[in-house]
Amino acid sequence: MGSRGRDASALMPLVYECAEELSREISPLYIYRLFPICRKGTGIEVCGTELVLTGNSISEHLEGCDSCILLCATLSSGADKLIRRQEAFDMAKAFVTDCIASSAIEDVCDEAESEIKALLPGKYMTWRYSPGYGDLPLDLQGTFLDVLNAPKRIGLNVTDSGMLVPSKSVTAIIGVSDSPLPRKRQGCLGCNMFENCSFRKGGYHCGTE
Amino acid sequence: MGLNELLESRQFVFLDGAMGTMLIDKGLKMGDIPELLNIEKPDWIIDIHKQYIDAGSDIVYSNTFGANRYKLAKSGKSVNEIVSAGIRCARQAAEGRGALVALDVGPIGQLLEPAGTLSFEEAYDIFAEVVKAGMEADLIVFETMTDLHELKAAVLAAKENSDKPIITTMTFEKNMRTFTGCSVSAMAHTIGGLGVDAVGVNCSLGPKELIPVVKELSENTSLSIVLKPNAGLPDTVTGAYNITPQEFAGLMTELIPLGVKVVGGCCGTSPAFIANLKKAFAGKKYVKPEYKPVSVCCTPANTVVIDQPRVIGERINPTGKKRFKEALLSDDIDYILSQAIEQVHAGADILDVNVGLPGIDEKQMMVKVIKALQAVTDLPLQLDSTNPEVLDAGLRIYNGKAIVNSVNGEEKSLRMVLPLVKKYGAAVVGLCLDENGIPKTAEQRFAIAEKIVSRAESLAISRENVFIDCLTLTASAEQEGVMETLNALERVRRELGCQTVLGVSNISFGLPAREIVNSNFLTMALTKGLTLPIINPNIDAMMQSVRAYKLLANHDKGSKDFIAHYGQTVPQAAKPAAGPSDIDLPYAIANGLKGEGARITEHLLETMEAMSIINELLIPALDKTGADFEAGRIFLPQLIQSAGVAQSCFEVIKEHLSKSGEAAESKGKIVLATVKGDVHDIGKNIVKILLENYGYDVIDLGKDVDCQLVVDTAVKHKVRLVGLSALMTTTLPSMRKTIELLREQYSGCKVMVGGAVLTEDYAKEIGADFYARDAKESCDIAKIVLG
Numbered sequence: 001m002g003s004r005g006r007d008a009s010a011l012m013p014l015v016y017e018c019a020e021e022l023s024r025e026i027s028p029l030y031i032y033r034l035f036p037i038c039r040k041g042t043g044i045e046v047c048g049t050e051l052v053l054t055g056n057s058i059s060e061h062l063e064g065c066d067s068c069i070l071l072c073a074t075l076s077s078g079a080d081k082l083i084r085r086q087e088a089f090d091m092a093k094a095f096v097t098d099c100i101a102s103s104a105i106e107d108v109c110d111e112a113e114s115e116i117k118a119l120l121p122g123k124y125m126t127w128r129y130s131p132g133y134g135d136l137p138l139d140l141q142g143t144f145l146d147v148l149n150a151p152k153r154i155g156l157n158v159t160d161s162g163m164l165v166p167s168k169s170v171t172a173i174i175g176v177s178d179s180p181l182p183r184k185r186q187g188c189l190g191c192n193m194f195e196n197c198s199f200r201k202g203g204y205h206c207g208t209e
Numbered sequence: 210m211g212l213n214e215l216l217e218s219r220q221f222v223f224l225d226g227a228m229g230t231m232l233i234d235k236g237l238k239m240g241d242i243p244e245l246l247n248i249e250k251p252d253w254i255i256d257i258h259k260q261y262i263d264a265g266s267d268i269v270y271s272n273t274f275g276a277n278r279y280k281l282a283k284s285g286k287s288v289n290e291i292v293s294a295g296i297r298c299a300r301q302a303a304e305g306r307g308a309l310v311a312l313d314v315g316p317i318g319q320l321l322e323p324a325g326t327l328s329f330e331e332a333y334d335i336f337a338e339v340v341k342a343g344m345e346a347d348l349i350v351f352e353t354m355t356d357l358h359e360l361k362a363a364v365l366a367a368k369e370n371s372d373k374p375i376i377t378t379m380t381f382e383k384n385m386r387t388f389t390g391c392s393v394s395a396m397a398h399t400i401g402g403l404g405v406d407a408v409g410v411n412c413s414l415g416p417k418e419l420i421p422v423v424k425e426l427s428e429n430t431s432l433s434i435v436l437k438p439n440a441g442l443p444d445t446v447t448g449a450y451n452i453t454p455q456e457f458a459g460l461m462t463e464l465i466p467l468g469v470k471v472v473g474g475c476c477g478t479s480p481a482f483i484a485n486l487k488k489a490f491a492g493k494k495y496v497k498p499e500y501k502p503v504s505v506c507c508t509p510a511n512t513v514v515i516d517q518p519r520v521i522g523e524r525i526n527p528t529g530k531k532r533f534k535e536a537l538l539s540d541d542i543d544y545i546l547s548q549a550i551e552q553v554h555a556g557a558d559i560l561d562v563n564v565g566l567p568g569i570d571e572k573q574m575m576v577k578v579i580k581a582l583q584a585v586t587d588l589p590l591q592l593d594s595t596n597p598e599v600l601d602a603g604l605r606i607y608n609g610k611a612i613v614n615s616v617n618g619e620e621k622s623l624r625m626v627l628p629l630v631k632k633y634g635a636a637v638v639g640l641c642l643d644e645n646g647i648p649k650t651a652e653q654r655f656a657i658a659e660k661i662v663s664r665a666e667s668l669a670i671s672r673e674n675v676f677i678d679c680l681t682l683t684a685s686a687e688q689e690g691v692m693e694t695l696n697a698l699e700r701v702r703r704e705l706g707c708q709t710v711l712g713v714s715n716i717s718f719g720l721p722a723r724e725i726v727n728s729n730f731l732t733m734a735l736t737k738g739l740t741l742p743i744i745n746p747n748i749d750a751m752m753q754s755v756r757a758y759k760l761l762a763n764h765d766k767g768s769k770d771f772i773a774h775y776g777q778t779v780p781q782a783a784k785p786a787a788g789p790s791d792i793d794l795p796y797a798i799a800n801g802l803k804g805e806g807a808r809i810t811e812h813l814l815e816t817m818e819a820m821s822i823i824n825e826l827l828i829p830a831l832d833k834t835g836a837d838f839e840a841g842r843i844f845l846p847q848l849i850q851s852a853g854v855a856q857s858c859f860e861v862i863k864e865h866l867s868k869s870g871e872a873a874e875s876k877g878k879i880v881l882a883t884v885k886g887d888v889h890d891i892g893k894n895i896v897k898i899l900l901e902n903y904g905y906d907v908i909d910l911g912k913d914v915d916c917q918l919v920v921d922t923a924v925k926h927k928v929r930l931v932g933l934s935a936l937m938t939t940t941l942p943s944m945r946k947t948i949e950l951l952r953e954q955y956s957g958c959k960v961m962v963g964g965a966v967l968t969e970d971y972a973k974e975i976g977a978d979f980y981a982r983d984a985k986e987s988c989d990i991a992k993i994v995l996g
Contacts, residue, residue: 006841014846027384034446050240077324077389084323087891088543088585089550091898092801092849098891119446138939147240152380152412152476155355155388157320161886161939165320 011096018096022104025082029154030073030112033147034120034176037068046070049147053173057134061126064182065175069116071128072150073108074169075101101168109170116174126175131162138162144171212309212348212374212406215267216433216470220495224437224473225261225269226482232257232272242284244276247294254295258302264480265487266473269303270313270350271295273343277335280318292342300345311350311376312343314363321358323584324389326888326913329362329606336366348374352411352437353475355380355387357399357509358608364403365605376471378411378435381422391509393422397429398505398512398610402634409435412475415442415452416460423467427498433470434498436461440477450477457482458489465490468498504673504708504740506559506636508609511587513558515676515708517764518735520755521591521743522557523714524548525578527566531867537566537574542581543909547860553586555746556755556774560586561614562603563593571596575603583608591638597625604633612636615678618643618657623664630665636674637665638710641697647680651696654679658701676741677701678710684726685719691730695737702738710741713751728754735762794822794858798830801850803857810858811865819862820874823904827855831902835985848985849895855902876904877995881932882919883912885943892964893934895984900932903988905995916947924955930994932987933977935964945975952976961990 036047043054044062051070053062062068079101086094109128117125132138141158150156157165164171175181215222232243235253246253258269273295275281278288292312299310317335319327340349349367354360360377367375379387379396386392393410400408408430410422416438426434438461441452452460461472472490474482504515513519525548527533536544549560562582564574571594582590591612592603600613615638616626630637639661641647641654648654658677665675679697682690698709711734717726728750731742735758744751756774759765794813797806813822834851837843866872881897883890890912897907908922923931931951935944948960961979962972963986972980981987 008844011844011846027382032445033448048238050238080324081390083891085585087894088546091853091895092846094891095849095895096846115445132938138937143240149239151316151318152353157318157325159319159326159886159888161937163886163888163937163939165325165888167889 014092014096015100018093019100022079022082022097022100025078026075026101026104027078028073028075028104028108030071030108031148031150031153032069032071032112032116034067034069036066037062046147049143051140051143051147053140054137055135058129058136058173061129061134062173062175064179065126065177067176069125069174069176070144070148071109071112071116071172071174072145072148072154072156072169073105073112073172074154074156074164074166075105075108077155077166079104079168080166105168105170109172113174120176122178124177124179124181126181128170128172128174130170130172141171210307210309212268212376215309216407219267220493221469221490222433222471223265223267223483223487223490224435224471225258225266226264226474226478226480227440227476228257228270228272228274230477231260231479242275242281244273244281244291244295245284245286247272247291247298248286251294251298251301254298255302258299260480261483262302262306262308264483266308266483268309268311268348268473269299270311270352271299271343271346273313273339274315274352275318276342277314277317277339279335288338289342292339293345296343296345309347310345311348312340312346312373314339314343314349314351315353316355316359320389321356321362322580324888326886329358332359332362333366336363337370340367340370344371346373348376348406351375351377353378353380355391356389357387357391357396360396360400361403361608364400364405368404374406376407376409376435377405378409378437380412381410381419382413383418385422385425386510389509392512393425394429394505394512395507395509395609397426397432398507399509399634401430401432402610404634405432407433407435407471409437409469409471411435411437412439415439415450416457416464418442420464420467423464423469427468428500431500431502434468435471436464436469437473437475439475440482443477454479454481454485458485461486462489462493465493466496468496470495502671502673504636504676506589506591506610506612508583508587508589511589513589515740517759517762518740518742518755519558520556520746520752521559521561521710521741522549522552522555522588522746523561523712523743524552524745524747525560526563526593528563532864534566535867537564537569542577545578546581546585549582549586549588552746553588556752557588557746559589559591559612559741561591561593561743563614565594565596565599572599572602575599576606579603579606597629600626601629604629604635607633610634610636612638612676614638615640616661617641618660620644623661627665627668627670630674631668631670636676637670638676638678639665639707640678641680647682649690649693651679651693651700654693654697655700655704658697658705658707662705662707672705672707676708676710677705678712681711681713681715681730683718684716684730691716695734698734698739699737702740708740709738710743711739712743714743714745724748724750727751731755732758794826795830795833798827798851798854798858799834801847801854803854806854807857807861810861814862814865819866819871822858822862823874827858828903831855835988838985845895845984849898852898852902856898859902874904875906877930877991878906878908878926878928879930879932879991879995880908880910880919880922880926880928881934882910882914882947883934883936884940884947885913885916886940887935887937887943888912889936890934892936892984893932896932896934896963896981896987899984899988900991903991905991916943916950919947920950920954923951923958927957929958930991931958931960932981933960933962935962936966938966941966941971941975948976959994961987963987 037044043052045052083094083097131140141162254272273292276291321327351363377400419438440450565571591614593614613635616622617640641657662672662675679694684691713731716730717723731754756771760768760771794809838848883893900907933944959978961981962977963981969980979990
């Protein structure tokens with residue numbers, strides 16, 4: 001919300017109100033599936049599917065992995081609808097709800113990730129990597145969604161410009177391996193918000209490790 | 210034999226099972242385009258159809274689920290090639306077996322506005338192309354739909370481009386809604402009204418989980434019910450479904466008492482499922498659900514059943530309202546939306562929409578306003594116009610089941626309006642007047658009501674969809690007419706059984722203390738059987754009458770609604786005139802007190818010039834919050850709240866000026882747009898609020914805006930500043946292109962850009978004059994450019 005670590009306690013009543021309203025309007029959903037992967041030229045093929053992950057950054061990210069999880073998660077159209085409504089009569093609320101929703105979808109992904117970890121004991125996993133990070137192209141989104149049948153199963157679609165609809169949604173790739181993975185820092189340099197991050201501009205950090 | 214003969218002559222009609230699941234077993238890769246196999250591996254497709262026919266399917270769905278121009282774009286094949294090949298495969302399999310071939314059509318794969326970028330009209334075109342390509346089929350099926358608006362476009366495309374029977378099924382989740390929030394009842398009433406032949410549910414869940422969905426459907430439709438569930442629920446990791454063909458068939462028979470007629474399977478099912486289904490249903494009898502006709506209007510997420518008085522808000526109407534007329538003339542949709550939101554919060558159930566005004570294109574405005582309203586409210590709308598073309602355009606675009614206001618006893622009106630009501634499955638208000646005007650007596654008005662009802666029924670518009678308006682006359686001019694209106698209303702309710710409508714406020718024209726007359730007349734009318742009062746819900750006395758009546762007439766069970774509204778405080782006749790005693794305008798702005806700000810402004814206008822209020826109080830107060838924001842003492846939500854207060858002050862000033870015939874002084878016009886391809890526009894909207902409150906006129910082109918439209922608008926309004934917003938790296942090229950076009954065609958303006966992915970350097974690179982880091986900076990830029 002732009003407070004960047006400064007005292008924003010005056011905002012908190014509004015934040016709680018919006019969070020409560022948001023939680024009434026959404027029905028978060030996620031789907032995932034484990035696929036073997038193999039290296040193919042400059043990219044990584046997700047076996048048994050049409051999806052090929054291209055670019056150096058994903059190759060590095062999946063180094064040492066023999067399979068990956070494809071994950072799609074969404075807060076559902078309720079979030080967009082609520083924000084659109086609030087925009088018509090209370091823009092401050094709309095903005096606050098928008099911020100909370102952006103953070104909430106990450107929570108949904110965390111929940112999915114813990115579920116996945118519990119299902120695959122003894123496996124080692126990377127952090128979540130999404131199309132649009134580094135040089136992993138955003139135009140993979142369509143195929144990514146089709147592979148998981150996401151439009152039908154969780155109502156997640158993508159526009160021609162690669163934007164997910166409902167907008168508070170995430171697609172992510174998690175590398176999976178039988179042996180420990182080199183610990184890569186998910187630091188600012190690898191982040192696609194690097195140039196523009198308001199935390200970084202203010203000399204702070206968003207907290208993601 | 211066609212679909213309708215099948216439905217009439219058989220106890221049950223059997224559909225097929227999954228196509229996708231069978232194709233994956235044959236070797237289709239996930240993410241591939243399955244419809245290409247119609248051409249590349251027709252033997253696979255024919256074989257699958259044959260297996261289903263052998264298992265007992267009366268109807269097979271062609272392998273054309275995603276065969277639309279959007280999804281086939283990368284396939285190198287045309288819709289016509291793929292669809293006709295798909296129908297050919299099904300035909301070949303059905304040859305000599307008596308099975309029908311359905312043209313199977315799924316969702317386009319792009320979301321419609323306002324969630325996505327696809328317009329209703331484009332969706333219609335995409336479906337029309339598929340329908341035309343599938344001419345060789347016996348019937349058309351639209352399935353797995355989640356968006357009611359998309360399904361409406363599909364059904365209209367089928368109806369207007371073919372004469373084949375239509376089956377539609379939507380996909381519901383455990384919360385009884387589709388992914389886009391559409392309810393079962395809204396589907397039943399909207400799609401049933403468009404004249405399809407069978408309606409139902411497919412995919413998402415297994416038969417057991419779909420019981421409540423089917424139950425709600427059977428309570429809301431008289432059409433044949435279709436059920437094509439999945440083979441239970443999928444395993445999260447492997448995707449395998451969890452019930453056997455025998456279990457599936459057993460569970461399906463449990464739904465017979467709920468009225469299912471047409472049955473099949475969706476994801477995870479196979480010919481074995483259909484064979485078992487057929488066996489399990491053998492010897493069973495179809496149970497037609499008992500459907501009680503109800504009067505309903507709806508939007509996807511809100512079905513309003515008129516089983517008790519429902520309030521129609523009257524405020525979206527320019528009659529006698531200068532400010533509203535100005536808004537229509539200047540295309541100020543936000544003002545119209547504010548009129549809607551106020552009524553929603555006041556408790557209206559339905560909103561009347563009248564945008565007729567000489568000098569504007571009413572048809573275009575009606576469509577625009579309906580789209581805008583439906584993006585921000587779930588209340589059903591009553592489309593109010595005397596022009597059939599306006600009604601046609603409005604009914605077409607409306608998402609749900611609307612009310613038409615109105616038809617009357619005149620031959621011309623009956624002939625023009627009723628066919629539209631039928632075509633779009635709407636309800637209609639019938640006014641008790643004809644060529645000879647408004648009759649004096651209750652008997653004569655009743656006779657016209659009767660005529661309207663019988664004409665409607667002759668077009669198969671049932672009487673629960675005809676709402677009779679016995680017409681309120683002004684008590685001050687025709688005092689003896691008041692009881693005639695009420696007596697006619699009582700007869701209509703009792704003898705015709707129709708819902709009744711009355712515009713209540715007319716009663717008190719020319720009288721003092723209008724609220725007293727209005728609210729008492731409303732109560733009188735309610736006791737006579739008025740079910741749809743058209744009132745101003747913002748006036749407390751009116752809503753008090755409605756709520757008290759509902760309590761006393763035993764509609765508001767346990768007085769819940771009444772207590773919710775009045776339990777905390779004793780209702781007051783009027784708010785005490787609040788003076789600016791303890792707080793002033795700068796304080797109200799700094800603390801986000803919207804109502805206070807407006808009230809203080811009203812008081813100030815009694816003693817101060819409008820422009821002095823703006824320049825001496827409003828702008829300095831805004832400047833202070835701006836400075837606080839920059840210094841990090843307050844944050845964006847608070848800055849926006851302050852702007853919201855200022856906005857309500859400006860609205861009061863505008864209203865004041867418009868009454869005295871003056872216009873507010875503008876500091877200049879600014880065009881704002883979120884660029885082509887980008888649908889996320891909250892950032893741009895925040896900028897807009899701030900700019901407006903610094904006195905700039907903002908022409909807001911919205912989101913996903915065509916590059917050339919930005920240029921044309923800038924040229925047309927001689928705008929000196931254009932603001933562009935983009936959220937995605939993928940849409941930055943549209944921003945660049947818009948700037949290039951502006952530079953080529955119009956030299957008179959500066960360009961500022963902003964948005965999450967922009968940087969100062971990139972802004973320079975694409976030729977923008979200014980980079981706005983945040984909303985506040987865009988105001989500073991406007992000051993530099995426009996003063």
